[in-house]
Amino acid sequence: xxxxxxxxxxxxxxxxxxxxxxxxxxxxxxxxxxxxxxxxxxxxxxxxxxxxxxxxxxxxxxxxxxxxxxxxxxxxxxxxxxxxxxxxxxxxxxxxxxxxxxxxxxxxxxxxxxxxxxxxxxxxxxxxxxxxxxxxxxxxxxxxxxxxxxxxxxxxxxxxxxxxxxxxxxxxxxxxxxxxxxxxxxxxxxxxxxxxxxxxxxxxxxxxxxxxxxxxxxxxxxxxxxxxxxxxxxxxxxxxxxxxxxxxxxxxxxxxxxxxxxxxxxxxxxxxxxxxxxxxxxxxxxxxxxxxxxxxxxxxxxxxxxxxxxxxxxxxxxxxxxxxxxxxxxxxxxxxxxxxxxxxxxxxxxxxxxxxxxxxxxxxxxxxxxxxxxxxxxxxxxxxx
Amino acid sequence: xxxxxxxxxxxxxxxxxxxxxxxxxxxxxxxxxxxxxxxxxxxxxxxxxxxxxxxxxxxxxxxxxxxxxxxxxxxxxxxxxxxxxxxxxxxxxxxxxxxxxxxxxxxxxxxxxxxxxxxxxxxxxxxxxxxxxxxxxxxxxxxxxxxxxxxxxxxxxxxxxxxxxxxxxxxxxxxxxxxxxxxxxxxxxxxxxxxxxxxxxxxxxxxxxxxxxxxxxxxxxxxxxxxxxxxxxxxxxxxxxxxxxxxxxxxxxxxxxxxxxxxxxxxxxxxxxxxxxxxxxxxxxxxxxxxxxxxxxxxxxxxxxxxxxxxxxxxxxxxxxxxxxxxxxxxxxxxxxxxxxxxxxxxxxxxxxxxxxxxxxxxxxxxxxxxxxxxxxxxxxxxxxxxxxxxxxxxxxxxxxxxxxxxxxxxxxxxxxxxxxxxxxxxxxxxxxxxxxxxxxxxxxxxxxxxxxxxxxxxxxxxx
Numbered sequence: 001x002x003x004x005x006x007x008x009x010x011x012x013x014x015x016x017x018x019x020x021x022x023x024x025x026x027x028x029x030x031x032x033x034x035x036x037x038x039x040x041x042x043x044x045x046x047x048x049x050x051x052x053x054x055x056x057x058x059x060x061x062x063x064x065x066x067x068x069x070x071x072x073x074x075x076x077x078x079x080x081x082x083x084x085x086x087x088x089x090x091x092x093x094x095x096x097x098x099x100x101x102x103x104x105x106x107x108x109x110x111x112x113x114x115x116x117x118x119x120x121x122x123x124x125x126x127x128x129x130x131x132x133x134x135x136x137x138x139x140x141x142x143x144x145x146x147x148x149x150x151x152x153x154x155x156x157x158x159x160x161x162x163x164x165x166x167x168x169x170x171x172x173x174x175x176x177x178x179x180x181x182x183x184x185x186x187x188x189x190x191x192x193x194x195x196x197x198x199x200x201x202x203x204x205x206x207x208x209x210x211x212x213x214x215x216x217x218x219x220x221x222x223x224x225x226x227x228x229x230x231x232x233x234x235x236x237x238x239x240x241x242x243x244x245x246x247x248x249x250x251x252x253x254x255x256x257x258x259x260x261x262x263x264x265x266x267x268x269x270x271x272x273x274x275x276x277x278x279x280x281x282x283x284x285x286x287x288x289x290x291x292x293x294x295x296x297x298x299x300x301x302x303x304x305x306x307x308x309x310x311x312x313x314x315x316x317x318x319x320x321x322x323x324x325x326x327x328x329x330x331x332x333x334x335x336x337x338x339x340x341x342x343x344x345x346x347x348x349x350x351x352x353x354x355x356x357x358x359x360x361x362x363x364x365x366x367x368x369x370x371x372x373x374x375x376x377x378x379x380x381x382x383x384x385x
Numbered sequence: 386x387x388x389x390x391x392x393x394x395x396x397x398x399x400x401x402x403x404x405x406x407x408x409x410x411x412x413x414x415x416x417x418x419x420x421x422x423x424x425x426x427x428x429x430x431x432x433x434x435x436x437x438x439x440x441x442x443x444x445x446x447x448x449x450x451x452x453x454x455x456x457x458x459x460x461x462x463x464x465x466x467x468x469x470x471x472x473x474x475x476x477x478x479x480x481x482x483x484x485x486x487x488x489x490x491x492x493x494x495x496x497x498x499x500x501x502x503x504x505x506x507x508x509x510x511x512x513x514x515x516x517x518x519x520x521x522x523x524x525x526x527x528x529x530x531x532x533x534x535x536x537x538x539x540x541x542x543x544x545x546x547x548x549x550x551x552x553x554x555x556x557x558x559x560x561x562x563x564x565x566x567x568x569x570x571x572x573x574x575x576x577x578x579x580x581x582x583x584x585x586x587x588x589x590x591x592x593x594x595x596x597x598x599x600x601x602x603x604x605x606x607x608x609x610x611x612x613x614x615x616x617x618x619x620x621x622x623x624x625x626x627x628x629x630x631x632x633x634x635x636x637x638x639x640x641x642x643x644x645x646x647x648x649x650x651x652x653x654x655x656x657x658x659x660x661x662x663x664x665x666x667x668x669x670x671x672x673x674x675x676x677x678x679x680x681x682x683x684x685x686x687x688x689x690x691x692x693x694x695x696x697x698x699x700x701x702x703x704x705x706x707x708x709x710x711x712x713x714x715x716x717x718x719x720x721x722x723x724x725x726x727x728x729x730x731x732x733x734x735x736x737x738x739x740x741x742x743x744x745x746x747x748x749x750x751x752x753x754x755x756x757x758x759x760x761x762x763x764x765x766x767x768x769x770x771x772x773x774x775x776x777x778x779x780x781x782x783x784x785x786x787x788x789x790x791x792x793x794x795x796x797x798x799x800x801x802x803x804x805x806x807x808x809x810x811x812x813x814x815x816x817x818x819x820x821x822x823x824x825x826x827x828x829x830x831x832x833x834x835x836x837x838x839x840x841x842x843x844x845x846x847x848x849x
Contacts, residue, residue, distance in 0.1 A: 153634040153700075183634060217628045226631055226701075229577060229782055233702045237578040301630060 001025055003291055010265075018267045021323050026291060027168070027270050028263045033254065034272070034291035036141045037102045040075045046257035071250040071286050075143040078119070085142055089116060096145040096195065103139070105290065107204035112145060112195045146285055147190045150278040152230065156188040157181040158203040159224065159276040159284075162293065163251055163343065164313055166269045166330045168259040170346035174316060175248065177339045178305055179224040185213040205298055219298040231282075239282055247276060247284045252344045254286055269317040271309070312338030400455045408595060409451050416444055443562065450564035454589035457795050458658070458719055505757055506742030507764045512729055514740040517748065520802060521844055524794065526572040527837070529845050534574025535786040535837030548576075555579045564589055572793035574786055574837070581702040587792050588715040592708050600707040603645035610648075614682045618643045622693045631781045635700035639693050642710050646717075652684035655718035660728035686722070691769075694776040695721050698784050720797055724772050732797040737771050738764055740801040745808055748847065752812050761821040766828055767804040774800055775831075783836045803836060806843035810834070 001009070001024050009018070010028035018024065032038050047069050050058035059067045076085040078099075089097070099119065101109040113119055119142070149156045162176035182203040194200050199211045208220055231240040251274055273293025277285045295310065297303035315336040331347075342348075404410055417435055420426055426434040439445045515523060527533065532547030542548075551573065558570050559582050567586045575583050585591070622639050626632045632639075646652070656663055663685025665678045696713050703709040723733045730736065745763055746753045756763050770778055774797070775787060790799050807828065808815065814827045 154637050155634070187637070215627065215633065218630045218633050220633075222634055223630070226634075226781065230701050232577040233581055234704050237576075240578075 003030070006030075010263075018265075020325055023267055023269065023318055025269060025271065025317070027165075027268045028265055029261070030270055030291045032261050033258045034289050035102055036075075036100055036288055037077050037139060039254070039258070039289060040072060040077075040141065042261065043069075043072055043254065043257045046253075068249075069253060071246075071253070071284065073144045073146060073285055075141050078140045078142055086116065096147050096190075096192075097142050098145040099140050099142050100288075101140055105292075106206035107198070107202045110198075110202060112201060113142075114192060114195065146277055146279050148280045149188065150280050150282065151188050152181075152183075152227075154187040155183050155185075156201065156203065157183040157222070158287065159227075159247070159274075159278070160293070161224070161247070161251070161274040161276065162271055162309055163255075163274055164269065164271045164316060164340060165255060166317060166332075167266075168255070168262045168264045170350075171252075171255055171259055172330060172345050172347070173252070173255055173343045174337065174340040175251070175343040176309060176312070177224075177341060178308070180305075181222040181224065181227055182208070183220040183222060184208060185211040185215075185220060205294070209298065217299060219302060221299065221302065235282070243278065243282045243284065248343060250276070250284055250286050254289065255344075269313075271313050308339060312336075312340050316340060396456075400452055403455055404451060407451070408593065409447060413439075413444060413448065416442075446562050450562070450586070450589050453564045453568075505746055505753060506739075507762055508735065508739045508742055510735060510739065512736050512739055514731070514736055514743055515798065517744070517844065517847075520798070523796075524790075524799070524802075524840075524844060526793075527790070527840060527844065529841060532573060533837050533841070534576065534789075535783070535835065536841065538574075552576045552579070555583065559583065559586065562586065568793055568795070570793075571789050575789045577782075577785075580785060580789070584702065584712060584792060585708070588712060588719070590708070590711045590715055592705075592711070596711055597707045600645065600710050603648055603710075604641070606648045607644045612647055612682055614647050614688060615644060617688050618647065618693070621688060621690055625691055625777065626693050626697050629694075629697070629777055632694075632697035632700065632777075635697060638700050638706065638709060639696055641706050642696050642713055643688065643693060645710055646714065647682045647684055647686070647688070649684045649714065650680075652686060652714065652718060653680060655722060656685060659722050659726055660730075660733075661722070661726035686717075689725065691773050691777070694773050698776055698781055698788070701781055701785070719795075720791060721774065723797060724774065734772065737797060737801040738768065740798060741767055741771070741804050744802065744805040748805075749809055749812060752808065752815060755816055756824060759819055759821070759824070761818070761824040763808060765821070766825055767808070770804055770807075770831075771797075771800045775803065778831045779834060779836065780832050783834065787836050799840070802843065803840060806839040807831065807834065809843050809847070810839055 003026060006024065006026040006028065009024065032042055047058060047066060050069070057068050061067055074088060076082075076088070078085065089095070094114070096112055096114045098110065098112050149158075159179060159181055161179035164174040164176070166172050166174075182205060184200060184203055185208055186197070186199040188200055198207050202208075205219065205221075208214055214220065228240060228244065231243065270291065271293070273290035275287040275290065277287055279285065295306050297306050315338060316332045319332050319336060416439070420435055420438045423438065426438065436445075439448070521528070532551060534548070534551065537547040538544070555570060555576055556579065558566050559579060564586055567583050571583055571587065618640070622636060622643070626639055627636050653663060663680040664687065666681035667678055695717065696709075699709055699713055699716070703712055720732070723730060724737075725734065727733070727735055742753075742764055753763060774791070775784055779787065787799065787803065791797060811827055815824060818824045818827060
């Protein structure tokens with residue numbers, strides 16, 4: 001079902017009710033996570049809540065930055081937060097910022113700025129009261145641009161990871177092992193003269209495929225396993241393990257942030273497309289979450305990957321190929337996971353975390369975050385509670 | 386006894402000669418002079434004290450590594466009066482084979498086949514190749530009782546069984562900086578994180594300022610002059626690596642390495658022990674006059690289709706261009722050149738082909754005969770794998786495990802064994818095909834193969 005249909009299915013007006021044997025592939029208010037402005041809002045709220053209750057997760061360092069929860073670049077809503085943004089902008093006037101329309105996808109409408117004058121249009125509206133409802137067409141978010149991305153072969157890339165959520169309360173999510181990196185066709189340069197060149201900065205395939213050097217055989221897509229091999233070989237096992245642990249951490253935290261506000265309808269599951277950028281200090285940044293990740297393929301390998309993705313997703317959401325019953329406990333047996341592995345299972349983590357033996361592979365971080373769990377063989381339990 | 390002693394003396398003399406001209410010698414000299422300042426060096430026992438100092442400070446290790454490196458590369462000692470051609474290639478008909486179409490030993494009569502079994506394959510040259518018992522002995526560390534990376538590090542096996550200990554030993558080897566130990570260690574595979582350093586240690590590559598400077602000089606040459614072979618390199622990269630799912634990311638690095646490689650005259654040194662000779666070109670108007678001959682390209686190696694695939698896997702290990710370059714150059718002058726020059730060397734491509742065919746014919750005769758009958762000589766399919774050392778055919782992590790063993794055993798024979806093992810693995814499907822095209826299709830995709838289990842099954846678990 002597409003997001004438009006979901007809106008209709010769950011809207012109050014139509015009065016449509018799903019029966020017990022109907023399962024749909026979106027949560028009713030998925031936009032809490034998948035709209036750029038709402039995602040940031042929810043994460044900010046989540047952080048403040050943790051801070052209020054004194055959780056060690058919300059610990060900050062000397063400069064006031066969150067130690068464990070700083071994974072979204074500084075973001076403001078426009079035009080609502082315009083004045084706040086200007087204040088931040090003036091602190092480091094040589095920085096670059098990226099403007100993204102809230103409701104669009106595939107890189108549409110995105111542009112980079114490095115001067116206040118370039119976004120004058122949104123400043124005029126800031127004088128109006130913030131209670132006025134903004135039409136979604138004009139709402140933008142502006143984030144600090146990560147101008148030091150990790151480059152491989154001189155090119156910028158981002159990660160596309162697929163995460164399946166079967167329920168939010170208790171949180172149960174799975175990570176697809178076969179994510180990929182999307183490379184730009186043009187070498188990266190932070191130079192201001194190339195700020196307008198979308199081929200340098202935006203990794204969306206929808207944009208890159210119009211570039212001169214676009215290759216139809218691999219489509220600029222590089223398996224995440226290759227990234228892992230490359231980083232382990234050139235940077236060592238510990239830092240690579242730490243990077244991937246952090247990526248998993250970021251994803252789980254983002255899901256936890258929206259879990260309280262998410263309508264945990266038992267008819268629903270959802271497969272998200274997570275976009276993550278790694279900077280040159282090997283820190284992952286969450287850029288956005290997509291509710292309808294592209295399931296079309298640009299290359300032959302891609303087609304196989306997406307086919308398997310859909311297959312594995314449906315095997316977990318609707319087990320055994322039987323007529324589904326939405327009342328089932330949503331705990332699929334290990335064999336059907338396919339290329340998915342358990343990212344976080346709240347029930348398991350809270351149940352017997354104390355008694356289970358912790359066997360970790362080198363490079364996995366312990367301490368307040370614990371390790372992540374695998375589905376078979378070596379089991380490492382997440383100890384986040 | 387006397388012969389061995391004089392052989393040894395000859396080797397020592399040759400190595401000393403070689404090292405005297407090297408950078409290491411100059412460094413050792415400088416270190417020796419500097420050490421005179423140290424309090425523990427006394428005039429009475431000068432020689433012993435300096436030797437002791439070298440031992441403690443790690444310079445002796447460096448010297449050992451350099452000697453070991455030379456030994457790995459150097460051909461066997463020969464009669465001092467032997468002309469240089471004999472060093473390159475002892476068999477006369479092989480030397481002539483550089484220009485011949487047919488490869489046949491004129492002294493060998495085809496009718497007399499008691500000692501040489503009727504050979505059904507394409508290679509009809511009686512070179513000595515190992516059989517499985519000999520291979521088992523040669524590759525003893527790959528046996529079923531020893532732990533292996535590529536087998537015993539899968540998720541089903543707990544790391545305490547082998548992997549953790551192996552990593553620990555690897556780190557120790559690296560801290561000792563011992564080339565010979567590293568080579569022995571890597572026969573059981575290298576942990577991903579240690580591989581880059583281990584290969585550098587085995588190949589005796591250390592990034593000295595002089596090396597970086599040399600590389601920068603080559604880069605300047607690239608900018609200043611164009612060579613015709615540059616076009617060959619561009620075409621090759623665009624046709625092979627740029628379309629490869631694993632390596633397309635490193636396109637720029639490939640250009641950087643290969644364009645410099647073509648201009649590197651130090652590569653000419655390897656022709657002393659290679660059976661090939663660098664092509665010569667003559668200054669205009671002076672054709673035939675030796676004084677006006679130059680080697681073209683400057684490094685004497687003309688790149689061919691697929692050449693860039695020798696470099697591509699190395700990009701996963703080294704992201705610094707000068708180090709990447711040095712490693713590639715050393716890999717080329719030690720191993721890769723043998724894959725495209727005709728020689729009788731056991732690691733040469735001719736021997737590898739013969740080894741492959743012999744293994745297949747001896748241990749899978751039904752398969753071999755069947756394929757031959759349908760016009761699909763096995764070598765026609767496996768040749769391209771061996772020439773490229775399987776680069777571009779295997780998944781990168783598997784390829785690196787394979788190349789670990791090439792370095793560990795200082796031999797390319799494992800390529801032929803793997804090729805035979807692949808055929809053995811897919812034998813059931815191959816028995817059912819009825820054309821060369823179908824056979825090619827069965828063997829088209831090797832990207833899911835796990836190299837080490839295949840080798841182990843073929844060498845140690847097949848009933849012979």
